[in-house]
Amino acid sequence: MFNEQSATVSEPNSGTEKRLLEAAGEIFAEYGYRAATVRQICEKAGANIAAVNYHFGDKEGLYMAVLRSVPDAHAEKYPADYGPGTAPEQKLSAYIQSLLHRVFDEGRPGWHTKIMAREMIEPTRALDTLVEEIARPFHQELASITRELLDSAATEEAVRLCTLSILSQCVYYHHARSVLSRLYPKRKYGPNDIPRLAEHITAFSLAALKEFAQQNGGISE
Amino acid sequence: MFNEQSATVSEPNSGTEKRLLEAAGEIFAEYGYRAATVRQICEKAGANIAAVNYHFGDKEGLYMAVLRSVPDAHAEKYPADYGPGTAPEQKLSAYIQSLLHRVFDEGRPGWHTKIMAREMIEPTRALDTLVEEIARPFHQELASITRELLDSAATEEAVRLCTLSILSQCVYYHHARSVLSRLYPKRKYGPNDIPRLAEHITAFSLAALKEFAQQNGGISE
DNA sequence: ACTCGATTCAAACATATGTTTAATGAACAA
DNA sequence: TTGTTCATTAAACATATGTTTGAATCGAGT
8 A cells, every 4th residue: 555644644745745746736737637647747746757656556546636635726816705795796797707717727726627627528536526526616606696696586497507507608718718719819818808708708697697587587497 | 651542532442441430430529539549449340450550541540530521410410490581589599409409419410519529628630620610610600690689780709709608508518517417416418408408598698699789789898 | 263452350569658666765763 | 873664766567559560361353
């Protein structure tokens, strides 16, 4: 068995573990679990090839550790800081802006988004954890905002569909960025466009929700 | 060099090529270019391992041939059949339904959607071809509908953003299906839900577009 | 029946990659 | 000092996978 202690309990090691996690985060996010190689990761971390197996058992152990190691670096970096008395319209705007920042972030919090995007297409055993710890609270937060904006008589299913409609618009610019950059080479759809995109998505979604609210919860079946 | 003739010109071969293309389409769509193995493909096609290299040069040649071999099997299977006099609202509805069918299709036309989804996350050299031959006409078709629904004074950029907003909702249920099935295990979001999803997306998008049209083209900057 | 090109086949080859192993070093306690 | 434990290292190992090779097989034309 490998050194399981140091993976969970922080110890005064020589930092190899930390460097390994850091390097693995970048590599996994950029190349995906399968395409990323332990040699690549170890080289970037300045560690020996056997370091991964020694510290994390195997490649999958390292992957899981990476996901566990970032208990959500995003929330503190791009907080959707609305108070309890804020109007739901402003909450939505803040939420969308925050999510777009997260989506376009290239640094550490960006890992989660990129890795999640890959897990969607090519799920690994880590997906269950990711869904429960990250996706579900994220969905629920937006769902509560949507519920406020819809009529109180709105079905849970209507709330859910609208939530997904809003969410999909935000993540699309990340998912489809390789296609968009080829379709519209002049428009970059990069981090600089966040304000413009956020404004559009917010207006688009608010308009739809307002209309639905007037219709008493929209397509309640 | 390999037998390049038979890859382009149809000849009375013993069908190995055709079976190879068929098998490769499924495997590539399911596992992605990288994870798919030529042994897997050859086994499914009932061909020898060397068949791929003989008929297509290498694995990438087979991949390209697969993409080239389906000049769009979808259009004939799920036509968005609206005439020239149709109201734009109905065009949008038909377009969304058609796209959802395409997205959820498991058979041959479904290849394109699945492969495109993978190319978005992990682009190969085939992406440029895919974008020009498939994504661009598809985007433009929806853009023309959006343009009709928006005010005539709408910016091209506004049209583009709204088009992407609509498109994103449709593809999201495919992209995120692994996450959605875990988030809401009771709701399947499978082929059976196409009518419901289409109705929601159409209503959501139409409501937003109507509002934008009243505002004279929405967020024209 | 024979020939020749195209096709198929089993086997080998080369490489990439995750993993293991045995040796070495470093820090520290007895 | 000596011995023990943890960490690191280079090398080897096992496997998977794309590709190549040379022989065998098939089919059409003469």
